[in-house]
Amino acid sequence: MKTMKGPAIFLAQFAGDDAPFNSLDGMAAWAAGHGYKGIQIPSWDGRLFDLKKAASSKAYCADVKGIVEEHGLEITELSTHLQGQLVAVNPLYDDAFDAFAAPEVRGNPKERTKWAINQMKLGAKACRNLGLDTQVSFTGAFCWPFIYPWPQRPPGLIEEGFDELAKRWRPIFDACDAQGVDIGFELHPGEDVFDGETFEMLLDRVDNHPRCGINYDPSHFALQCLDYLEFIDIYHERIVAFHVKDAEFNPTGKQGVYGGFQSWVNRAGRFRSLGDGQVDFAGIFSKLAQYDYDSWAVLEWECALKHPEEGAREGAEFIKAHIIKVTERAFDDFADAGTDRKANRKMLGI
Numbered sequence: 353m354k355t356m357k358g359p360a361i362f363l364a365q366f367a368g369d370d371a372p373f374n375s376l377d378g379m380a381a382w383a384a385g386h387g388y389k390g391i392q393i394p395s396w397d398g399r400l401f402d403l404k405k406a407a408s409s410k411a412y413c414a415d416v417k418g419i420v421e422e423h424g425l426e427i428t429e430l431s432t433h434l435q436g437q438l439v440a441v442n443p444l445y446d447d448a449f450d451a452f453a454a455p456e457v458r459g460n461p462k463e464r465t466k467w468a469i470n471q472m473k474l475g476a477k478a479c480r481n482l483g484l485d486t487q488v489s490f491t492g493a494f495c496w497p498f499i500y501p502w503p504q505r506p507p508g509l510i511e512e513g514f515d516e517l518a519k520r521w522r523p524i525f526d527a528c529d530a531q532g533v534d535i536g537f538e539l540h541p542g543e544d545v546f547d548g549e550t551f552e553m554l555l556d557r558v559d560n561h562p563r564c565g566i567n568y569d570p571s572h573f574a575l576q577c578l579d580y581l582e583f584i585d586i587y588h589e590r591i592v593a594f595h596v597k598d599a600e601f602n603p604t605g606k607q608g609v610y611g612g613f614q615s616w617v618n619r620a621g622r623f624r625s626l627g628d629g630q631v632d633f634a635g636i637f638s639k640l641a642q643y644d645y646d647s648w649a650v651l652e653w654e655c656a657l658k659h660p661e662e663g664a665r666e667g668a669e670f671i672k673a674h675i676i677k678v679t680e681r682a683f684d685d686f687a688d689a690g691t692d693r694k695a696n697r698k699m700l701g702i
Contacts, residue, residue, distance in 0.1 A: 353678040356640060358649035359671035360390030360428045362595065365653050366660060367397050376400045376416065380423040387668040390428040391420065392488070392650050395475055396435060396452070403430075403471065406478035413481040427482055428648040429593055432475040432489040433538065438468035439520050440492030440544065468492075469520065472535075473527040480531040486647070487528075488536045488567040488593045491517060491545040491554065517544055518557030521564075528563040536567035536593035547578055548586060555590075565592035568640075569652065570631050571599035575609065575621035581635050588643035595652040596671055598629030616656040623654040625663040626670040633674050641676040649675060 361383050372378030376393070379400065383391050395403040405412045420427055434452040441449050441461065450458040457463040475487045494513035498505050528535055537545055545551050555564055568591045573580035584591065601621040606612060611619040623629070637649075651667040653660055 353641070353680075354644045354646035355678045356594070356637075356645050356647060356649055356675055357390065357426075357428075358596075358675055359388050359668045360392060360426075360648045360650040361386075361388045361664065361667065362392040362394075362431065362650050362652045363400065364392075364394040364397070364431060364433075366664065367394065367400060369399075374399050377419050377422075380420050380425055383664075384423040384425055386664050387672070388425065388651075390426045390648050390650070392428045392431055392648075394431045394433070395471075395478065395487075396432075401430075403474050403478055406481060407474040408477070410481050413478070417482060427484060428650055429484060429486045429488050429536070430475055430479055430482070432472055432487050434490075435468050435471035435475070436489030436535075436537075437492050437543075438464055439472065439524070440494050440517050441465075442494050442497055444497050445493075465520070469524060472524045476524075476528040476531040476533045479533045485532065486534045486536055486565070486592050488538060488595075490540060491521070491537055491543045493542060493544040495544045496542055496546075513544065514553050514557055518554055521554070522558050522561065525558060525561040525563045529561075534563050534565045534592045536565045536591075538567040538569050538572070538595065540569070540572050541576065546572070547576060548583060551587070551590075564590070566590045567593040567595055569595035569597055570633075570636055571595075571597040571623055571629070571654075574599045574629075574631050575601055577601065577609065581632065581639055584636070584639040584643065588640075588645070591640075591643075591645060593647060594640065594645065594649050596626060596633070596649050596667070597652045597654060598624045598626050598631045598633075600624055600629040619656075622656045625653065625655040625658040626651065626667045628655070628658065633670075637674045637676055641678055 363379050367373050372382045393401050395401055438449060438452055446461055453464045454467055457467045479487050494516060495510050539546050539551060545554050558564055566587055570580040573583060603620045607620045609621060616622050649671050651671060653663040653667060655663050
């Protein structure tokens with residue numbers, strides 16, 4: 353059995369224009385100062401990382417690793433969430449998502465899609481040059497606007513959307529396979545792949561591609577009222593990354609899972625700093641240990657109330673306290689009398 357690694361932290365929510373959050377060196381020093389052992393790098397943030405250069409230059413990747421290792425850290429995964437989002441965009445969201453794309457493809461959905469697919473392929477090459485086995489991402493969405501439809505969806509609409517989603521992702525999976533890199537999708541409302549059923553809808557259409565994986569984030573499942581512990585039982589072989597994020601769901605007489613268009617603070621379901629929500633992390637860490645998950649436990653901080661610095665500081669200790677150092681022997685080994693086939697047969701009466 354294996355022990356997972358951590359604590360680690362996703363840098364995206366903390367990056368900014370002021371030091372130490374405006375450079376990889378500054379953020380690595382900051383993360384190490386909070387007790388983290390690893391960092392997950394947002395590949396789109398040019399203040400921290402150059403994805404195109406990383407895909408083509410092993411020397412650049414050696415420099416990046418050197419900066420991180422100088423602070424006693426490791427890179428856990430590359431995040432390509434924003435680029436993955438743009439692999440599939442319903443036209444309703446064209447304007448909103450254009451900001452995620454390079455300036456030269458904004459306002460041109462076809463070119464934006466090509467750019468996003470190429471970004472994902474660059475992510476695979478960059479991972480390989482960095483010695484990483486995983487990038488974490490989103491699937492994007494054609495079908496999400498029809499999640500709870502009125503009038504009813506026309507027959508074949510969802511099937512058509514997932515057929516196209518698979519058509520766009522298959523060559524990305526193949527490119528990842530050539531580099532020995534998995535994609536761990538964060539199953540997230542707003543994406544077409546947001547739970548186990550929708551993950552299987554994509555997986556079936558890409559013939560169970562070995563590089564199609566899951567970035568397990570229980571917060572999104574808690575807010576859907578999904579059994580996130582049983583999810584691990586079902587999909588543990590596909591879990592390649594782990595975002596440690598807390599949430600709470602407190603329905604009222606006025607609102608439930610849809611949130612009533614309220615702000616984050618006023619929603620029935622909201623994200624919280626680790627330990628402040630309702631997620632059963634003792635159960636989650638136990639389940640992952642049971643199934644030999646040996647990759648990273650990465651804090652993704654999002655909280656409607658707490659200051660990010662407090663969330664980061666507390667998060668490192670929270671994750672450290674929950675990681676289970678897996679035992680190398682059974683608790684009752686002391687009573688092991690050894691193997692004696694003759695004695696065993698006698699005890700069985702044979």
